[in-house]
Amino acid sequence: MENVLIVGAGPVGLMLACELSLAGVRPIVLDKRPEIGDLPKANGLVGQIVETLDHRGLLERFSAGSPYAGPAPGFPFAGVPLRFAAVPGIPLRVLAIQQPRLERLLDERARELGADVRRGCEVLALAQDAEGVTLTTGRGELRARYAVGCDGGHSLVREAAGIGFPGDTDKERLIVGHFRTDAHPLEAGMEPGWNRSPHGRVLLNSLQPGVLIAGVRERGAPPRGPVTLEMFRAALRRHLGRDLPLGEPIWLSSTVAQARLAERYRAGRVFLAGDAAHLFPAGGAALNVGMTDAVNLGWKLAAVLRGRVPGELLDTYEAERRPAGARTLAQTRAQAAVDRVDGEDGAALRALLGEVFAFEEPVRHLAGLLYDSGVRYDPGAADAHPAVGRPAPDLELADGRRVAELLRSGRPVLLDLGGGTDGLAEDDWIEVVHAAAGRPPADALLIRPDGYVAWAGAAGLAEAAGRWFGAVAASRA
Numbered sequence: 001m002e003n004v005l006i007v008g009a010g011p012v013g014l015m016l017a018c019e020l021s022l023a024g025v026r027p028i029v030l031d032k033r034p035e036i037g038d039l040p041k042a043n044g045l046v047g048q049i050v051e052t053l054d055h056r057g058l059l060e061r062f063s064a065g066s067p068y069a070g071p072a073p074g075f076p077f078a079g080v081p082l083r084f085a086a087v088p089g090i091p092l093r094v095l096a097i098q099q100p101r102l103e104r105l106l107d108e109r110a111r112e113l114g115a116d117v118r119r120g121c122e123v124l125a126l127a128q129d130a131e132g133v134t135l136t137t138g139r140g141e142l143r144a145r146y147a148v149g150c151d152g153g154h155s156l157v158r159e160a161a162g163i164g165f166p167g168d169t170d171k172e173r174l175i176v177g178h179f180r181t182d183a184h185p186l187e188a189g190m191e192p193g194w195n196r197s198p199h200g201r202v203l204l205n206s207l208q209p210g211v212l213i214a215g216v217r218e219r220g221a222p223p224r225g226p227v228t229l230e231m232f233r234a235a236l237r238r239h240l241g242r243d244l245p246l247g248e249p250i251w252l253s254s255t256v257a258q259a260r261l262a263e264r265y266r267a268g269r270v271f272l273a274g275d276a277a278h279l280f281p282a283g284g285a286a287l288n289v290g291m292t293d294a295v296n297l298g299w300k301l302a303a304v305l306r307g308r309v310p311g312e313l314l315d316t317y318e319a320e321r322r323p324a325g326a327r328t329l330a331q332t333r334a335q336a337a338v339d340r341v342d343g344e345d346g347a348a349l350r351a352l353l354g355e356v357f358a359f360e361e362p363v364r365h366l367a368g369l370l371y372d373s374g375v376r377y378d379p380g381a382a383d384a385h386p387a388v389g390r391p392a393p394d395l396e397l398a399d400g401r402r403v404a405e406l407l408r409s410g411r412p413v414l415l416d417l418g419g420g421t422d423g424l425a426e427d428d429w430i431e432v433v434h435a436a437a438g439r440p441p442a443d444a445l446l447i448r449p450d451g452y453v454a455w456a457g458a459a460g461l462a463e464a465a466g467r468w469f470g471a472v473a474a475s476r477a
Helices: 011-022 048-055 059-063 099-112 156-160 229-240 286-305 311-340 343-356 360-372 461-469 471-475
Strands: 002-007 028-031 044-046 069-071 074-077 080-083 093-096 116-119 123-128 133-137 140-149 167-169 172-180 193-197 200-208 211-219 248-255 258-261 270-272 413-416 431-434 444-447 453-456
Touching: 002 011, 002 133, 002 286, 011 028, 011 099, 011 286, 028 140, 044 048, 044 286, 048 059, 048 093, 048 286, 059 093, 059 099, 074 360, 080 343, 080 360, 099 116, 123 156, 140 156, 140 286, 156 270, 172 229, 200 229, 211 229, 229 248, 258 311, 286 311, 311 343, 311 360, 444 461, 453 461
Parallel strands: 002 028, 002 140, 028 116, 140 270, 413 431
Antiparallel strands: 044 093, 069 093, 074 080, 123 133, 133 140, 167 258, 172 211, 172 248, 193 200, 200 211, 413 444, 444 453
C-alpha cells in the first residue's frame, strides 16, 4: 500500500508532492494530462506563497528570468489600485511567472526529491474504507493510506468523497488571449488594465515585451468549442466599435468565474486542496491560497505517516485552511460585486474607494488579506503571545542568516533568541537554533515547517511542542 496518492499535477498538487517528499514521504501524483499544458492560466504569484518559496530555497531558481520578483508596489482591488510604496511594513511580495513555467519547475523539484509523477493517468473512481483509499485509473487500481484531491473545480475526488461544493456561477464570461505584437495598448487609445464600455469590459495589458494580454468580459455563456481569433475580434468590435492591432495569437480561451467553498476539506482519508476546495471570483488569490493549502497539509500528513504525531493532527488542516478559504472567498466576492457595478454608480463607488485607499490603515488591512487572508490560526490559549498562529517574521540574525534560511529542510525550528529554551533538546526532527537578533518579538519562537509560529515567549513550550510535534518532543521539555 502506498502512503499518499495526489490527484492533479497542477501547481497545488506538485507543491504538495514537494512538501511530502521533503519530509521523507514519497507520494504518487496522477494527472490525466499527458504533459504539462502551455496555457498561462495564471501569470504570477502574489502573497505568502512567494515567502514560502523563499523558505524552501526555491525563490532564486523560480525567479530566474522573471520580469519582476520582489515587493509588490501595488495591487488592483475591485478595479481600484492599492499603492504600497508609501506604507511601511507591507509583507506582500510578487513573483511574475506564467503557470506553465511554474508547473515545470515544481515538477522538476518534486522529481528531484523522489516524488513519482505519472502523467496521462486519469482517475476514474475513488473508494475508501477504514484502512485506506483505492483509486481506479485507466491503468489499473492504486491503493494508499490517504488521497488528496488537487484536481480542480470539477474535482472527481471531491464528488466521489461526497463533499458538497456550494456557491454560484458568474453570469458573465471572460474571453482572453495572449498575442505576439509590437503594439502597445496605449497606442490604440486605451488604458492598460480594464476599460469599461456600455456592453462590458475590455482588458489590455502587457507583462513582458512583445506579448499583449487582451480580454473581453461580457454577459452570456462561454462559446461552445475553441475560441477563434475571429470570435475574439468580434467580441472586441461589440465593445469598441472597431478592431485593435492584436497581432498573432499565442493562445485563446474562455472561462466563467465561480464563487464556491467546499463544505469540508476532509472526508475520512480523503483531503481537498486548491481549486478542488475553493473557487474565487476575483483577485488573483487562487494560487496563493491553494499552494499554501498544500504547504499546511504536507508537513502534517508526513508527520502522521512517519509516526511522529497522532492522527488527530490532521484535523487541524481543515480547522486552519477552511477559514482562510472562506475569508478569501468573502473578499473576492466583494471585489467582484464592486467591479460589476457599471455606469455612474460604479464610477462613483470606485472613486470613493480610491479616496479611502489613500489612507494607510485601509491599505495595510487589504494587503494583509491579499497576503494570507488575514486569518490567525488557533493559538491554543487565550493568553498566547500575539505572534502565535501567524507567519514567523523573517528576522535577520546576528550571524547574517535570516529566519527563512532556517526552514530550508522543512523541519520544525526552535529559535532561541534569549536563552529561555534549555529544557528542549534537539532531536531528529526539531532543530534548535541559538542566535541573536535585533528587537525580536519574543525570547524564543517555535516555528512549524509551514513557517507559522507554534509558540513564543518563555512558558508553555512543552505543551506546544507536544501539541504540534508529539510526545517525544514534549518529554524533552
